[in-house]
Amino acid sequence: MKRKARSAGMGGMAGDKRRLRPLIRSAGVRFALAYALVFGVSAFILAFSIWYSTLGLLQHQVEAEVRADEFGLLEHESMGGLGALTVAIANRMADAANVNAIYLLVDPTGRPMIGNLDSWPRGLTGLREWYELPVQRQGVASVALMRATLFPDGSRLLVGRDVQARSELRLILRDALIWAFGIMVALGAFGALLIRSLFRRIIQDVAETTRAISRGELSRRVPVSGVGDEFDELAVVINDMLERLGRLMDGVRQVSNAIAHDLRTPVARARTRLEDAALHAHTPETMSAAIERAISDLDGITGIFEALLRISEIEAGSRRAAFAAVDLAPMLHDMDELYAAVAEERGLKLDTSISGPLPVIGDRQLVQQAVANLLDNALKFSPINGVIRFQAQRHEQVVEIVVADRGPGIPEKERARATERFYRGEAARHTQGSGLGLSLVAAVAQLHGGTLYLGDNQVPDEPNTGLRAVLVLPANVPPLKFVAASLPRRS
Numbered sequence: 001m002k003r004k005a006r007s008a009g010m011g012g013m014a015g016d017k018r019r020l021r022p023l024i025r026s027a028g029v030r031f032a033l034a035y036a037l038v039f040g041v042s043a044f045i046l047a048f049s050i051w052y053s054t055l056g057l058l059q060h061q062v063e064a065e066v067r068a069d070e071f072g073l074l075e076h077e078s079m080g081g082l083g084a085l086t087v088a089i090a091n092r093m094a095d096a097a098n099v100n101a102i103y104l105l106v107d108p109t110g111r112p113m114i115g116n117l118d119s120w121p122r123g124l125t126g127l128r129e130w131y132e133l134p135v136q137r138q139g140v141a142s143v144a145l146m147r148a149t150l151f152p153d154g155s156r157l158l159v160g161r162d163v164q165a166r167s168e169l170r171l172i173l174r175d176a177l178i179w180a181f182g183i184m185v186a187l188g189a190f191g192a193l194l195i196r197s198l199f200r201r202i203i204q205d206v207a208e209t210t211r212a213i214s215r216g217e218l219s220r221r222v223p224v225s226g227v228g229d230e231f232d233e234l235a236v237v238i239n240d241m242l243e244r245l246g247r248l249m250d251g252v253r254q255v256s257n258a259i260a261h262d263l264r265t266p267v268a269r270a271r272t273r274l275e276d277a278a279l280h281a282h283t284p285e286t287m288s289a290a291i292e293r294a295i296s297d298l299d300g301i302t303g304i305f306e307a308l309l310r311i312s313e314i315e316a317g318s319r320r321a322a323f324a325a326v327d328l329a330p331m332l333h334d335m336d337e338l339y340a341a342v343a344e345e346r347g348l349k350l351d352t353s354i355s356g357p358l359p360v361i362g363d364r365q366l367v368q369q370a371v372a373n374l375l376d377n378a379l380k381f382s383p384i385n386g387v388i389r390f391q392a393q394r395h396e397q398v399v400e401i402v403v404a405d406r407g408p409g410i411p412e413k414e415r416a417r418a419t420e421r422f423y424r425g426e427a428a429r430h431t432q433g434s435g436l437g438l439s440l441v442a443a444v445a446q447l448h449g450g451t452l453y454l455g456d457n458q459v460p461d462e463p464n465t466g467l468r469a470v471l472v473l474p475a476n477v478p479p480l481k482f483v484a485a486s487l488p489r490r491s
Contacts, residue, residue: 039191043184047177055170062145062161063130069101070149070159082155086114100162102137102144108154120158124148132163143167202231206238218246270297320447322363325476328399329356331368332392339375339390347384355393359476362448367473370444373437374403374469381407381467389457398450399473404457406466415454441471448473 069092077085082105089103093116104115112119118136127150135144146160205222212220221242222235270293277290336352343350360367378388382405389404410418419442438452445452450473457466 037188039188040184043188044181047180047184054173055166058166058169059145062163062166066145066147066159066161070147070157073103073157073159074149077151077157082113082151082153085157089114100165102135102146102158102160102162104158106156106158113155115158117158120156121146124158137162198231202234205235209238209242213242218249266297270294273297320363322365323361324364325359325361326364327356328358328360328364328367328392328401329354331364332358332371332401335368335371335375336390339379343379343388346379348379348382349385349387350390351387352390353393354391358392358394358399360399360448360473361476362473363444366444366447370441370471371401371403373441374401374471377437377469378403378405378407378467381405383407386466394475397475397477399475401471401473402468403471404466404468406457409456409465409467410454418454419452438469441469445471445473450474 073085073088076088080087086105089105092098092101093103093114102115102117104117104120105113106120107113110120116138118139121131121133121135121144123133124131124146127148130145130147132143132145135142137144142162142164144160145163146158149157149159151157209220209222221239224232224235224239226232273290273294277287281287281290332354336350336354340350340352375388375390382388386406388406389402391400391402391404393400419438438454442452450471453470453472455468455470457468
């Protein structure tokens with residue numbers, strides 16, 4: 001039976017330890033305990049300092065009064081002997097203002113000569129030292145702070161003050177300190193529980209939201225109380241992060257669907273051509289033509305993958321290693337000569353206005369690729385005899401490159417998605433392309449700390465409204481140098 005009781009007791013202790021272990025591991029409990037400890041220690045130090053300073057001030061005041069009183073009496077003794085000292089003590093005892101004053105003058109045998117104490121206090125043996133001892137003052141027990149002086153003839157003088165009221169005040173302050181400490185402990189515990197509940201609320205909300213998202217409920221968000229405190233700021237930041245993750249996941253799904261859709265057609269076309277050539281091609285020339293057409297389709301697929309890889313590299317920032325100070329004006333003039341000839345062959349006109357220099361810090365090849373994509377789109381969607389405006393100029397802290405055509409443009413409701421990978425609007429759905437051109441331009445702009453703006457190309461007296469694409473890049477502004485002006489010398 002004893003063994004069973006002992007095992008039951010040990011099992012209960014083990015169960016208590018198991019229940020306490022999660023509480024100790026809880027971050028909320030640890031923060032609450034730390035708060036309670038800091039609050040309790042600081043409050044106790046404050047209360048103790050008030051108690052100590054109050055009693056210390058009273059102690060110093062009493063000691064100063066006793067010293068001054070003793071000094072005056074010793075002066076009377078030095079001038080008139082013990083007779084003058086006795087008269088001085090009698091006068092001070094008769095003064096109603098000295099109600100707490102204690103005096104006792106004894107002869108060399110210890111017999112009292114004058115004073116308001118019944119006898120010399122026990123325990124007061126030293127001279128010029130402070131003693132706080134119980135005394136009998138005219139038959140009433142009290143407590144006195146006093147010190148003694150020895151005269152050459154063996155007489156002794158005791159001067160002090162009744163500190164019974166101070167002792168009672170000390171007890172009152174001690175009790176108040178104990179009660180205050182208890183109240184501080186209670187308030188600290190309440191504050192600790194409050195902090196723990198607040199901490200658990202935000203952590204529980206975040207944990208429930210993340211668990212729901214891990215189950216596939218991607219629309220769940222951390223609730224915001226609306227108070228505007230740090231917890232709400234944290235919730236807003238987490239929700240913004242979840243919104244961005246949701247958009248990225250949607251983008252991944254859309255890219256996957258777009259890749260599957262855009263690659264299925266050229267792969268199926270290449271397979272059909274090769275299969276048809278294998279069955280029906282009877283001459284080397286026919287077989288070679290079919291293979292070349294299949295290679296062309298496969299080159300288009302390879303180009304799509306290369307564009308995707310290039311965009312991923314740009315968005316990851318790995319191309320920043322090639323950044324250098326470069327003037328874009330010569331490069332843009334070369335592109336103007338190339339694309340002006342291409343536009344003329346297609347029955348279009350390239351209206352160019354490039355104001356140099358255009359200094360930037362960046363990757364020259366990437367910027368060239370981005371501008372080439374904008375010009376290719378403008379050539380692709382411009383009607384015959386249309387005019388493409390190609391401008392580049394510097395505005396204070398930025399460099400603006402503008403490509404504007406008079407094609408169908410992009411509706412305002414589609415512009416937010418125009419830079420998504422593989423996105424193609426209604427106007428571009430039946431034209432050749434993969435939908436990656438503007439995505440690469442936007443990635444290049446972001447890598448250089450710039451922006452791509454898409455808007456309407458309003459042309460007076462023109463029925464069609466085209467697209468105006470503006471690539472804005474930060475200009476390479478040299479630091480200002482202070483030049484000291486020559487001041488006139490004073491004569």
